[in-house]
Amino acid sequence: MNIREITVTPVAFRDPPLLNAAGVHEPWALRTIVEVATDEGLSGLGETYGDLGHLEKVRSAASALIGLDVHAQNEIYSRVSALVGDVVSDLHGLTGAATKEKSVDRVYSPFEVACLDIRGKATGRPVSDLLGGAVRQAVPYSAYLFYKWAGHPGEPDDRFGAALDPEGIVAQARLLIEEYGFRSIKLKGGVFEPMREVEAIRALREAFPDHPLRLDPNAVWSVETSIEVARALDGTLEYLEDPTAGISGMAAVANQAPMPLATNMCVVTFEHLPPAIREGAIGVLLSDHHYWGGLARSVQLARLCETFGISLSMHSNSHLGISLAAMTHLAAAVPNVATACDTHTPWQDGQDVVAPGALRFVDGAVPVPTGPGLGVELDRDALAVMHEQYLKCGLTSRDDTGYMRRFDPSFVNSRPRW
Numbered sequence: 422m423n424i425r426e427i428t429v430t431p432v433a434f435r436d437p438p439l440l441n442a443a444g445v446h447e448p449w450a451l452r453t454i455v456e457v458a459t460d461e462g463l464s465g466l467g468e469t470y471g472d473l474g475h476l477e478k479v480r481s482a483a484s485a486l487i488g489l490d491v492h493a494q495n496e497i498y499s500r501v502s503a504l505v506g507d508v509v510s511d512l513h514g515l516t517g518a519a520t521k522e523k524s525v526d527r528v529y530s531p532f533e534v535a536c537l538d539i540r541g542k543a544t545g546r547p548v549s550d551l552l553g554g555a556v557r558q559a560v561p562y563s564a565y566l567f568y569k570w571a572g573h574p575g576e577p578d579d580r581f582g583a584a585l586d587p588e589g590i591v592a593q594a595r596l597l598i599e600e601y602g603f604r605s606i607k608l609k610g611g612v613f614e615p616m617r618e619v620e621a622i623r624a625l626r627e628a629f630p631d632h633p634l635r636l637d638p639n640a641v642w643s644v645e646t647s648i649e650v651a652r653a654l655d656g657t658l659e660y661l662e663d664p665t666a667g668i669s670g671m672a673a674v675a676n677q678a679p680m681p682l683a684t685n686m687c688v689v690t691f692e693h694l695p696p697a698i699r700e701g702a703i704g705v706l707l708s709d710h711h712y713w714g715g716l717a718r719s720v721q722l723a724r725l726c727e728t729f730g731i732s733l734s735m736h737s738n739s740h741l742g743i744s745l746a747a748m749t750h751l752a753a754a755v756p757n758v759a760t761a762c763d764t765h766t767p768w769q770d771g772q773d774v775v776a777p778g779a780l781r782f783v784d785g786a787v788p789v790p791t792g793p794g795l796g797v798e799l800d801r802d803a804l805a806v807m808h809e810q811y812l813k814c815g816l817t818s819r820d821d822t823g824y825m826r827r828f829d830p831s832f833v834n835s836r837p838r839w
């Protein structure tokens with residue numbers, strides 16, 4: 422079954438004023454939707470980042486894949502690699518911090534997901550079956566809390582309002598837990614002075630005594646500050662995520678911290694595993710198929726993590742339903758995803774390119790779709806609206822961050838901030 426046509430559509434959707442170490446989300450989050458059509462009339466969906474540099478690479482890779490068999494994943498990977506190279510480089514776009522990425526893995530991923538969607542449709546099996554079979558019927562996600570401004574000046578506020586202190590953070594958690602049933606909580610930190618964020622975690626612990634808690638400052642703390650925070654939160658956190666930058670920095674913190682450290686920033690390609698394991702830098706790896714080279718490679722990653730005693734969970738960025746479906750199939754098929762995964766879905770506020778109904782949250786978990794492929798269908802009207810938003814949102818080559826947001830580049834050059 423050969424690839425006849427690939428359509429690559431950039432989209433923009435509203436992103437609320439969530440704060441992170443790099444600045445603030447809003448007004449738009451950008452994504453790229455990939456549709457692969459075959460000569461036998463089946464088509465499949467993939468989703469990836471929307472920053473301009475990436476979009477151009479995805480477009481050029483798409484044209485090089487026409488005519489290939491959807492089962493020929495090795496050949497598809499080689500073609501992408503020949504085009505975009507195997508470079509591991511710094512990526513500043515998502516958090517402002519220097520996260521590494523491997524270009525071929527990042528570009529290959531949406532094509533691999535779309536081909537798996539097609540192969541699932543062709544065989545009448547869900548993608549989780551193609552990855553080894555679901556070991557769970559539903560995938561738990563965590564309530565992803567953000568410090569947040571009130572709505573954009575001149576626009577109506579969303580139902581969450583502002584969250585700039587422990588009370589606001591607890592109120593936000595209550596709303597998310599009431600609506601989605603989440604049983605774990607993650608707070609995006611790195612925004613305020615670290616002890617102020619410790620206070621927010623303590624307030625969450627008091628309000629939700631049974632929910633595992635995580636804190637993620639996106640590597641803006643020094644080693645010393647990280648150890649101080651880790652000690653202050655002894656007994657309170659399930660894990661501390663990316664407190665400081667780099668494998669050696671993380672190892673220095675891990676050596677003193679009473680809880681495991683997690684990362685989606687310093688171990689982001691297979692080449693990073695040996696030094697991280699040698700130095701004992703991490704206890705939890707937050708995988709992400711968007712930059713680990715797709716779903717099958719993420720299953721390989723899970724095996725390696727199991728071998729070396731590293732737990733697995735999953736990272737997310739602002740994403741839509743195609744990615745949520747892919748993440749859910751992957752987490753369903755990986756036995757050692759031990760804790761609830763991250764998702765930005767609640768912050769989409771219902772905006773999506775997939776038809777409603779296929780994915781829902783029940784008690785904080787998404788039931789794994791059981792139909793053929795990913796189990797989601799494109800809503801073409803919604804896709805057209807979001808593409809129009811992309812064309813009008815004013816993106817220029819200077820805004821190559823994947824978010825249309827107030828972004829302070831000086832943060833990038835002034836790490837650690839505390």
Ligand SMILES: O=C([O-])C(=O)C[C@H](O)[C@@H](O)C(=O)[O-]
Nearest residue numbers: 441515516639685737738739
């Ligand atoms: O470190 C992380 O969890 C992320 O990179 C997730 C997002 O980019 C998060 O920082 C955000 O949405 O602002």
